[in-house]
Amino acid sequence: MDGDIFIQILVAAIAAGTPFVYAALGELITEKSGVLNLGVEGMMLVGAISGFIGMAKSGSLLVAVLCGMTAGALMALIFAVLTLTLMANQVASGLALTIFGVGLSAFLGLKYTSIALPGVPELHIPFLSDIPVVGRLLFSHDILIYSSLVLFGFICWFLYKSKAGLILRGVGEAPKSAHALGYNVIGIRYLAVLFGGAMAGLGGVYLAVAYTPMWVEGMVAGRGWVALALVVFASWRPLRVMAGAYLFGGITIAQFHIQGFGIEIPSQLLSMLPYIATIIVLVLISRDQKSIRLNSPASLGLTYHPNN
Amino acid sequence: MKTTKTKSFIGFLIPLGAVLLALAIGAVMLLSLGANPISGYATMFGAAFGSVEGFSETAVKSIPLLLVGVGICIAFRANVINIGGEGQMVMGALLSTSVALIFPSVPSLLLIPMVLLAGAIGGAFWGSIAGALKAYFNVSEILSTIMLNIVAVQFMNFLLRGVMIDPGELTRGTGIPQTMRLTENADLPILLEGMRMHLGVPIALFVAFGAYILLWRTAMGFRLRSVGYNPHASRYAGISVPRNVTAALAFRGAMAGIAGAILVFGSESHRMVTDGGSTGFTGSAGFNGIVVALLAGLHPLWSIPSALLFGGMLVGANALQRAAQVPSALIIALNGLIVVFVVSSEYFKQRSLQVGRVALSDDESTETQGKNNE
Numbered sequence: 001m002d003g004d005i006f007i008q009i010l011v012a013a014i015a016a017g018t019p020f021v022y023a024a025l026g027e028l029i030t031e032k033s034g035v036l037n038l039g040v041e042g043m044m045l046v047g048a049i050s051g052f053i054g055m056a057k058s059g060s061l062l063v064a065v066l067c068g069m070t071a072g073a074l075m076a077l078i079f080a081v082l083t084l085t086l087m088a089n090q091v092a093s094g095l096a097l098t099i100f101g102v103g104l105s106a107f108l109g110l111k112y113t114s115i116a117l118p119g120v121p122e123l124h125i126p127f128l129s130d131i132p133v134v135g136r137l138l139f140s141h142d143i144l145i146y147s148s149l150v151l152f153g154f155i156c157w158f159l160y161k162s163k164a165g166l167i168l169r170g171v172g173e174a175p176k177s178a179h180a181l182g183y184n185v186i187g188i189r190y191l192a193v194l195f196g197g198a199m200a201g202l203g204g205v206y207l208a209v210a211y212t213p214m215w216v217e218g219m220v221a222g223r224g225w226v227a228l229a230l231v232v233f234a235s236w237r238p239l240r241v242m243a244g245a246y247l248f249g250g251i252t253i254a255q256f257h258i259q260g261f262g263i264e265i266p267s268q269l270l271s272m273l274p275y276i277a278t279i280i281v282l283v284l285i286s287r288d289q290k291s292i293r294l295n296s297p298a299s300l301g302l303t304y305h306p307n308n
Numbered sequence: 309m310k311t312t313k314t315k316s317f318i319g320f321l322i323p324l325g326a327v328l329l330a331l332a333i334g335a336v337m338l339l340s341l342g343a344n345p346i347s348g349y350a351t352m353f354g355a356a357f358g359s360v361e362g363f364s365e366t367a368v369k370s371i372p373l374l375l376v377g378v379g380i381c382i383a384f385r386a387n388v389i390n391i392g393g394e395g396q397m398v399m400g401a402l403l404s405t406s407v408a409l410i411f412p413s414v415p416s417l418l419l420i421p422m423v424l425l426a427g428a429i430g431g432a433f434w435g436s437i438a439g440a441l442k443a444y445f446n447v448s449e450i451l452s453t454i455m456l457n458i459v460a461v462q463f464m465n466f467l468l469r470g471v472m473i474d475p476g477e478l479t480r481g482t483g484i485p486q487t488m489r490l491t492e493n494a495d496l497p498i499l500l501e502g503m504r505m506h507l508g509v510p511i512a513l514f515v516a517f518g519a520y521i522l523l524w525r526t527a528m529g530f531r532l533r534s535v536g537y538n539p540h541a542s543r544y545a546g547i548s549v550p551r552n553v554t555a556a557l558a559f560r561g562a563m564a565g566i567a568g569a570i571l572v573f574g575s576e577s578h579r580m581v582t583d584g585g586s587t588g589f590t591g592s593a594g595f596n597g598i599v600v601a602l603l604a605g606l607h608p609l610w611s612i613p614s615a616l617l618f619g620g621m622l623v624g625a626n627a628l629q630r631a632a633q634v635p636s637a638l639i640i641a642l643n644g645l646i647v648v649f650v651v652s653s654e655y656f657k658q659r660s661l662q663v664g665r666v667a668l669s670d671d672e673s674t675e676t677q678g679k680n681n682e
Contacts (some may be wrong), residue, residue, distance in 0.1 A: 038450065042644075078648060088651045090391050091450070092602065096651050099595060100644025107337070188321035216638075218586060225454040232448065268466035275455040279441070282455075286447045 005260075009253055014145060015211060016248025017038065019044070019203040019220075021148045023227035024234070024241045025155050026199025030076075031231055033192035034158065034172035034299035036160045038094025038202050038279050039079050041224025042101020045291025047072035048208035049109040052215045053208055061143070064209050065202060072201020075101060080193040084186050087303050107214045117213035120144060150174055151199070155238050168192060172297030175304045200224065222275070229278050233285055236296035244281075251277050309646045323603050326649035327617070335640045343632045351631045352624030355378065362623065364505035368574065370619030371512045372397065372567035372590070376597025377611040378519045383525060384606050386556035387536035392438055392453030393594030394587065395460030396431035400412045401567020401572050401589065402464060405428030405472070405487055405580045408573070410572035412491035419493045424511070431565015434460060439537065439557035443550040449557070457594070461586050468582055486581035496574040508570040512615075515563060519608040522559075530557055564594060591622075592640070594678055599647045 021042055030037050038044075051068030055061065075097060082093040120142040128139040159165040168188060171178045175185045207223070208215055226248060234240035255270035286292065335345035355651070356366045376393045383390045406425040411419065438456060441447040468485035477484050496506040523529035534542045537550040543549055572580045584590035589596075600618055604610035625639035 024374065082648065082652050087653045092651045093389065093600060093648075096602075096647035098646065099599060100641065100648055102592075102595075103637060103640030103642070103644045107635065107641045110635050110637060222454065222458050222549045222585065225451065229451045229455070232451070266466055268462045268469070271576060272462045275458045279452055279455050279459075281445070282447045283441060283445045286445050289446055 002086055005257070009250070009257055010217050011140065012253045013246055015143065015248035015249070016134055016143050016252045017149050017246040019207045019211065020227050020230055020245035020248055021152065021242060022206060023029065023200045023205030024222060024230040024245055025151060025238065026203070027227055027231050028157065028167070028234070028236060028238060028241055029159075029199075030192050030196030031173045031236060031300055033168050033189045034088050034175060034297050034302070034304070035083065035189050035193055036301035037076065037079055037092065037097070037193060037196055038091060038096025039224075040196075040227050041100065041222070042098035042206035043075040043200035044103075044207070044220045044224045045101045045105035045110070045218070045228075046075050046204070046236070048204030048220060049105045049112070049215060050110060050201070051205030052117070052208040053108065055209050056112060056115055061120060061209070065205055068201040068205030068209075069198040070201070072204065073198040075201070076193045076197020076264070079197070080190050083303070084189055087305065090301050090303070098224070101141060105108065106217045109217060112157045112215045113217070115214065117209060119213040120210040142210055144202075144210050148206075152238060152242055159238065163269075169297070172299055175299050179306055186306060189304075200227075214262055226274070226278055231283050231294070232296075234277075235291055236297065237295070237308040248274060248277070258276070278287075309381065309527050314410050322653045323605065323614075323650055327603070327646055330642055330645040333645055337638055337641070338634065341634055341638075343634050348628055348634060351560060353620065353626050354624075355627030356620030356624040360500070363504055364500060364503040366616060366620045366623045367509045368504045368506065368587045368619075369622045370615040371508045371570055371574070372593035372612055373511045373597050373618050374602045375515060375563045375570070376613035377600035377615055378516050378593055380551065380601035381562035381604070381606045381608045381611060382519055382523065382563075383556045384530065384562040384601065385536045386532040386552060386554045387539070388553055388560070389450050390438065390453050390557055390560055391450060391595070392435060392456050393555070393559070393567075393588050393597050394592070395453065395457035395594070396434045396561040396564035397568035397571070397594050398457075398460040398464045399434040399568070400427035400429075400431035401568030401580055402467060402472075402563075403433075403565070404426065404569035405490065406488045407574055408494040409487065412493065414493060416495075417491045420496065420507070420573070421492070423494050423573055424566055427565040427567075427569025428507075429565065430560040431568060432562040435557045435561020435564070436554065439554040442557075443554055447518070453472060457545050458586065461589075464582060464589060464623045467586055468580065473555075474579070479682045484581070486577075486579045489580065490578050490580075491571070492578075493586065495578055496570065504576070505552045506573040507572045510568065511566070513612065515566070516612055519559075519563075523608065528555070564597075565592065567597075596643060599643055600648075602647055603650050605644035 023044055027037065027040055047068040050071035051064040055064035055068030079093055079097050082088040083090045119207045122140050122142050123146070125139050129161070131139070159169065167178070167183055171183065171185050179185050204220060207219060230241055230244040230248065233244045251274045255273050256263060258270060331349065333348070338345040338348045355362050357363055376397070378515050379393070404423040407423050407426040408419070411422070414422065434456060438449050438452045441452050442449045463484060468487065469483070472487050474486055474488040476488060477486065496508050499505045499507065499509065523533060531542070531547050531552050532555065534545070534547055534551050539549045568590070580589070596618055600611055600614045604614040621639050621642065625636040628634045
């Protein structure tokens, strides 16, 4: 019986961690190119409502995913134009993007607050899903969770095994050298920012269409900011991003189960848990400044002027 | 070299252009909702600025925006990007509300300064947590303040549904998360008979002038700005960077805390009340204050008209909702658009002044700062 609950928690933790996986892996690529986009929360919100509208209108998950990714990328495009073409401050622009995203998503979602979607069915894989413990744990998820694992594999390959990934990392470490070698620094950064936006949008779609299939104003509820913290936590490495995302998903889920174990803690204090955990993790990580300096892209957050 | 006069003229014109551009896009959104943009904006600004009652309402709505905005001016000038206004407002309000609950019979003359001070302390305390994390553990204040915002809101929900809840809510069984009607001794006095304008308005103006004097007329303000411009040179000159960063965070927290206290004691219900949502108590003033400060070019005195503009948009949005069923979410989106345009207008400002190189050296100074902090 206890084992059952344990499996249940793990399965739920994977689902709860998946929005972080998408958003944080997207932001990882953006930051690897040397751009710090603080607008993840706003991009996730706009992605969530766009995906929700796509799903409500068409009933097709593919349409929802495409709507959400496009919307996230469009939001990121605003940020890219501001910071890469107009060379505005990245921190201020990211904040502006989040504030704009909060308002825009609330505006777009006005007519959709009382609709419930059917949700995304779990994939049933013959035989594999029926294996007692492992089957529940690994083969009982919906397709968006599996595609997040594919995304993870792709990003590992892209960053460390492909030439394009090497160029991307080079742009983030030393934009002037990359420019001198003839690479289009601004163009590459545009692509990285747009990819980050599309992934944040997809994370939002997962939240609004699969995780809790309904639209609530501000439903991303700080997850975009947690995703940003996860990238720092992971010291800009994809595998650690995954570990952090599921760990965080686990903490989010644990708060619902602690009361089930007969421990009397008010629910509001429990909902603080994930955020206090983030602060503690940030403290532990940030103490080791050498590791942060070695791992963070050297030009992160700095405006690059190709003509100077 | 252009004169300072031209510079300040352009500095005024460009944010104005940003606002007008955002309003133009808002007009398109109004059209898409089937509303007439001209009469829509007339309703909005008429309600906010067209009458003494309206203006008094606008002024009241502008108080938290102005206080948070002025705090942002100080913090950003010291190069501290603190977005913890929401949490600091909540903590300031909680502490000041507790003071009013514990000492209900203290006379007004003493109790009002006490609750305002409690608000400042509550906000400064919450801000200084982020400051200490930054100073001793080098935790990014952007991330820590966001997390602290969420923690503060949950703490407020816990208290307002728990020990601080109005006993009446429990007997009625409605369970709205709010305190009882707080003591009349702590009510902020109304300044105009029959209107909303209360003591909070002059307090906020006083704080804005105080911040201006602090930043440009005192040694402390010089140190704060110096640390923001170039921490490396400041350290070389014997200015303690961690101490000034902490001071900036404390000032900023105190102002947000006072804003929270004024929100409670200047409210019509004279209670601390929330709706359980993340912005249920603050009405997003902790975030919108950032917009106010950015539009004002991080100047405390320019923050006054800037706060009035956004406060007026809030009042106008309500009127618009009543008159034309236009959702007030439109206004939140407009606020965001204004920031987007203000941020992008920096480029045109730099360009028109031909000081593009200054921007570059600014960036390089932050780069050196980052390296040295590590």
